[in-house]
Amino acid sequence: MADIKFNEANQKKFEQLLKRYPQKRAAMLPTLWLAQEQYGWLSPEVMTYVGGLLEVPPSKVYEVATFYTMFHLQPVGKYHFQVCRTLSCQLRGAEGITAQLKKRFGIGIGQTSEDGRFTLTEVECLGSCGTAPMLQLNDDYHEDLTEAKLDQLIESLE
Amino acid sequence: MDVMEAKVLTKNFGVKDSHTLPVYESTGGYNVLKRLFSMKPEEVIEEVKKSGLRGRGGAGFPTGLKWSFVPKDSPKPKYLCVNADESEPGTFKDRYLMELDPHRLIEGIIVCSYAIDCHQSYIYIRGEFVFPKERLEQAIAEAYAKGYLGKNILGSGYDLELTVHRGAGAYICGEETALLNSLEGLRGMPRLKPPFPAVVGLFGCPTVVNNVETLSALPFILGEGPEAYRKFGTEKSPGTKMFSVSGHVVRPGNYEIPLGYSLKKLIEEDCGGMKDGKALKAVIPGGSSVPVLPAKDAMEVNLDYESLAEKGSMLGSGGVIVMDETTCMVKTLTNLAHFYAHESCGQCSPCREGTGWAHKILKRMLAGEGRAGDLETLHRIADNMAGKTICVLADALAMPIWSYLKHFRSEFEAYIEK
Amino acid sequence: MPKLTIDGKEIEVADGTTVFEAARQADISIPHFCYHPKLSIAGNCRMCLVDIEKMPKPAISCNTVANEGMVVNTKTEKVKELQKSVLEFILINHPIDCPVCDQAGECKLQEFYMDYTMTDSEFHEEKVKKPKKVDLGPNVMLDDERCILCSRCIRFCDEITHTSELCFSERGDRSTLTTFPGKQLDNKYSLNTVDICPVGALTSKPFRFQKRVWFLKHVPSVCSGCATGCNIYMDYDDGKVWRYRTRDNESVNQCWTCDAGRLSYPLHNEKRVTRPMVRKNGVLEYSTISDALGEIARALSSLGGDEAVLVGSAQESNENNMALKKFGQTCQIKDLQYSAKPKDDADADNFLIKADKNPNRAGVQHLGYQEFHGGIGVKVVLALEGFSETHLSQLREEGPVAFILLATHLGPETELADVVLPAATFGEQEGSFTNFQNRVQKFEAALIPQGMVLPAWKWLEKIAQELKQPLQLSAEALLQEGFGLKFADLGTEGKILESKN
Ligand SMILES: Cc1cc2nc3c(=O)[nH]c(=O)nc-3n(C[C@H](O)[C@H](O)[C@H](O)COP(=O)(O)O)c2cc1C
Ligand code: SF4
Ligand code: SF4
Numbered sequence A: 001m002a003d004i005k006f007n008e009a010n011q012k013k014f015e016q017l018l019k020r021y022p023q024k025r026a027a028m029l030p031t032l033w034l035a036q037e038q039y040g041w042l043s044p045e046v047m048t049y050v051g052g053l054l055e056v057p058p059s060k061v062y063e064v065a066t067f068y069t070m071f072h073l074q075p076v077g078k079y080h081f082q083v084c085r086t087l088s089c090q091l092r093g094a095e096g097i098t099a100q101l102k103k104r105f106g107i108g109i110g111q112t113s114e115d116g117r118f119t120l121t122e123v124e125c126l127g128s129c130g131t132a133p134m135l136q137l138n139d140d141y142h143e144d145l146t147e148a149k150l151d152q153l154i155e156s157l158e
Numbered sequence B: 001m002d003v004m005e006a007k008v009l010t011k012n013f014g015v016k017d018s019h020t021l022p023v024y025e026s027t028g029g030y031n032v033l034k035r036l037f038s039m040k041p042e043e044v045i046e047e048v049k050k051s052g053l054r055g056r057g058g059a060g061f062p063t064g065l066k067w068s069f070v071p072k073d074s075p076k077p078k079y080l081c082v083n084a085d086e087s088e089p090g091t092f093k094d095r096y097l098m099e100l101d102p103h104r105l106i107e108g109i110i111v112c113s114y115a116i117d118c119h120q121s122y123i124y125i126r127g128e129f130v131f132p133k134e135r136l137e138q139a140i141a142e143a144y145a146k147g148y149l150g151k152n153i154l155g156s157g158y159d160l161e162l163t164v165h166r167g168a169g170a171y172i173c174g175e176e177t178a179l180l181n182s183l184e185g186l187r188g189m190p191r192l193k194p195p196f197p198a199v200v201g202l203f204g205c206p207t208v209v210n211n212v213e214t215l216s217a218l219p220f221i222l223g224e225g226p227e228a229y230r231k232f233g234t235e236k237s238p239g240t241k242m243f244s245v246s247g248h249v250v251r252p253g254n255y256e257i258p259l260g261y262s263l264k265k266l267i268e269e270d271c272g273g274m275k276d277g278k279a280l281k282a283v284i285p286g287g288s289s290v291p292v293l294p295a296k297d298a299m300e301v302n303l304d305y306e307s308l309a310e311k312g313s314m315l316g317s318g319g320v321i322v323m324d325e326t327t328c329m330v331k332t333l334t335n336l337a338h339f340y341a342h343e344s345c346g347q348c349s350p351c352r353e354g355t356g357w358a359h360k361i362l363k364r365m366l367a368g369e370g371r372a373g374d375l376e377t378l379h380r381i382a383d384n385m386a387g388k389t390i391c392v393l394a395d396a397l398a399m400p401i402w403s404y405l406k407h408f409r410s411e412f413e414a415y416i417e418k
Numbered sequence C: 001m002p003k004l005t006i007d008g009k010e011i012e013v014a015d016g017t018t019v020f021e022a023a024r025q026a027d028i029s030i031p032h033f034c035y036h037p038k039l040s041i042a043g044n045c046r047m048c049l050v051d052i053e054k055m056p057k058p059a060i061s062c063n064t065v066a067n068e069g070m071v072v073n074t075k076t077e078k079v080k081e082l083q084k085s086v087l088e089f090i091l092i093n094h095p096i097d098c099p100v101c102d103q104a105g106e107c108k109l110q111e112f113y114m115d116y117t118m119t120d121s122e123f124h125e126e127k128v129k130k131p132k133k134v135d136l137g138p139n140v141m142l143d144d145e146r147c148i149l150c151s152r153c154i155r156f157c158d159e160i161t162h163t164s165e166l167c168f169s170e171r172g173d174r175s176t177l178t179t180f181p182g183k184q185l186d187n188k189y190s191l192n193t194v195d196i197c198p199v200g201a202l203t204s205k206p207f208r209f210q211k212r213v214w215f216l217k218h219v220p221s222v223c224s225g226c227a228t229g230c231n232i233y234m235d236y237d238d239g240k241v242w243r244y245r246t247r248d249n250e251s252v253n254q255c256w257t258c259d260a261g262r263l264s265y266p267l268h269n270e271k272r273v274t275r276p277m278v279r280k281n282g283v284l285e286y287s288t289i290s291d292a293l294g295e296i297a298r299a300l301s302s303l304g305g306d307e308a309v310l311v312g313s314a315q316e317s318n319e320n321n322m323a324l325k326k327f328g329q330t331c332q333i334k335d336l337q338y339s340a341k342p343k344d345d346a347d348a349d350n351f352l353i354k355a356d357k358n359p360n361r362a363g364v365q366h367l368g369y370q371e372f373h374g375g376i377g378v379k380v381v382l383a384l385e386g387f388s389e390t391h392l393s394q395l396r397e398e399g400p401v402a403f404i405l406l407a408t409h410l411g412p413e414t415e416l417a418d419v420v421l422p423a424a425t426f427g428e429q430e431g432s433f434t435n436f437q438n439r440v441q442k443f444e445a446a447l448i449p450q451g452m453v454l455p456a457w458k459w460l461e462k463i464a465q466e467l468k469q470p471l472q473l474s475a476e477a478l479l480q481e482g483f484g485l486k487f488a489d490l491g492t493e494g495k496i497l498e499s500k501n
């Protein structure tokens, strides 16, 4: 693995981050976020690097990274579909949304398509229950989904 | 009381660019600060106590009282942590408060920080809320530029730094001590209490944790006075509250209503009634952890702390989940059990094992393999985990289990092989 | 000093004492898994829940501070039910495979399970699958399915060794004890995690499945690995020492030992000298006892007292060194020196491990031995185990020297000896070591010396007899004469020597 290191922009952001907390370790989540943005996922090398920056043993980075569902311990597709599966969404058809995506990409939940473009996961309530069913595609919410709307969304992706 | 008047939190929601500083200022925003800095912190706490404001994050703890627990003579820094982790299923109010009126929240944060002598506040926002986070950060930048945040705010000599801290996907981080651990860079595991955060909180210092909605009510309370706030709501449950309505209604969404408002009216009038003209079956009135109400009770209850308690449920976070006659109660409870099993932090044996066990039983029942004794076991699991753990996540599944079995037992029995 | 009542007993405890500790002081034991007196409170297992009158909910006794007037119940039906239900939760995902578990017999889970006569649980679901045979580090194996997630081992590595190798990954019932990917649990104290693991999740690689624990007998003893003298139990059976276990001594090792020390037990079983040996025509051969003693007597009797040197040993017990000193007095040999393993500054820390790898340097020094410096005109050297090749070559620089060794182990030095007598290890005799704090600590005999092996002091008695010198020894008398102590004075914690001046 090539040298793991923040690029210049992220290094600056990281230095800014540290100023906001009285303890380095408190910058853990934001630093992991920066690292994940740069590398796409958190490899052991990346976690070791983060541990070094924050002066925290690697195991204490690992235990954090695996606790939170949004950190990727494995690479994910370019388009990460995260379908909310919790009650309000279920009441309004979340299962149909998941089924549609499974069929469309030919993958199961937790899988990435062979071309590495699409990853499908089910997630718990995203705080968007009033506009159910919904999903989060990478960072963005797509709400009040219908079959047609979802098709359109997929079409719009390169 | 006309609902339209009772707009403490959402009065700017319809206004164009409501999230920007100029718009907020043009509606009287940040006016409260002048008065705030002329008051003593104790006086601010007193006013908040008088308003009767209770925490809107779920537990309903009196806000002024909570602030008064922060030791005044402590030489340590004090912190305010804003709970913007909003992840209780059925709840989506804080998100809109941040997206549409972030300055109201910031102003509320200044009020609370000043009252507890805090000079660094953190907003802990759930990781998925990327857009609300952007809105917040823009607003904070605006507020710094205008001198509402930072050093010597409006020449008062009072300093306050405000930082947004992004979570990364864990419901449990909404529990206030898990939130503190998460902020400190640890796994989001609730802490043993005592000590309570007011005494030993973030970085071992006195800390107040308040919900977004709670803090957003402060500009009104300080601006118009506690009596004005008490004009809304009931004697015991004063003020307004956001209710997030989801599920089988025509118009799901957020509704700010005075406490004591009728649930029937909320569903039938404000939300346009049941979707597709179906009949109501059940309502979870306060986010997924509170006991479910069957239609009959739901149609009789008013949305305030006392009325809901009388019917055996709770106000919680104000997430109203409406279920129509077609809903399978076994399936919905299985859904919730999945949620709590997935979100248990895993440290306490009863919660870690009990939530998973309950989910497995329900899943098996749903798959047509229910066995005699399953319902008793479910009940026993709920009994044995509730009240025996570090935080109340275990109770948050026990309450649905008890109430589902109580009100919809025959539906569950139908899944048990004869 | 709050007064409280636990199970009807009224007791007074120091401010800040927890209910759990208060109960312990009143000899009331409360079932527990995660609590450990030397580690921070985790409060996660919930096994120690008790009923405290006027409290709305059951409280965990390990994190509840005792207050004036508290009335605590730990044995009522209600509390029994609580504990039973917690136990049931802990057991649902636990492979109840005690018959094949290495921990069986010392497992707290099994113990409680029996105590509560748990019937078959109502658990009909599939158990959570986790890694079974994890090679956690050079000395420790992990079975994650057995782990009850009490976090003791993690806290040990965070708070005691400060090495933080361990952590939980994931959350909920997927929580898994692990190291960072690709890293190992590799610190000098790693086997303590095996001790504190309340179940059979962590096991000692060297001990795994070698011996069912219920066959083992034990005696209190002391580790000979360094000057700390950690207190141990020596577990033995079938004429072999199978393992050392930590024995608590608050003022020496608390409840810990280092891995190297703990794993030094094979010294009792391996490479032992079992029969006397005598050099004949330049070749070292097995001999009878009387031949060997005769040879020694011949070497010693023809000398003046200043032509012989007696070399005690910082590796040997107080009693054997005292016996050698007495032997010198009887035979008018005044030159008392002692051998010691060289200091190892690289293998030392400010916790337990000392650079001085000798268990009894303070003891030999107390007896007046000088550290080995050689000598001129020495014709005979009589030495206890510990005397090395280097020591010998230093003496032989000056001319030929007859070398008599009371050896426990075969090694390069036995090869060079003229007479070797088979000496017992400290596992085969009663005795004591004096540690770096000047604390005299007793060890008991686990094994009966095999074959012709005897404690060094008994050999010295025999040599004296052969020389027609009266010398009647016993371990008790040697300790008394050399240190002014009786074994009974040493208790379980040992006794600090009064300073001599
Ligand atoms: C499992 C669990 C999850 C919680 N989630 C949230 C949450 O997402 N947002 C929130 O404001 N409070 C949440 N709470 C309540 C907080 O612990 C705390 O009571 C609240 O933030 C206090 O603020 P308030 O007094 O302003 O309501 C949760 C509590 C528990 C036990
Ligand atoms: S009750 Fe559940 S979520 Fe709360 S601390 Fe215990 S294990 Fe964690
Ligand atoms: S391995 Fe043992 S000590 Fe470590 S957490 Fe698991 S049960 Fe506890």
Ligand code: SF4
Pocket: C223, C224, C225, C226, C227, C228, C229, C230, C253, C257, C258, C259, C260, C261, C262, C352, C353, C354
């Ligand atoms: S620290 Fe020294 S005495 Fe203690 S176990 Fe290790 S070697 Fe033995």
Ligand code: FES
Pocket: A084, A085, A086, A087, A088, A089, A090, A124, A125, A126, A127, A128, A129, A130, A132, A134, B089, B090, B091
């Ligand atoms: S249930 Fe799907 S966003 Fe809340």
Ligand code: FES
Pocket: C031, C032, C033, C034, C035, C042, C043, C044, C045, C046, C047, C048, C049, C060, C061, C062, C063
């Ligand atoms: S021993 Fe008290 S909770 Fe585990």
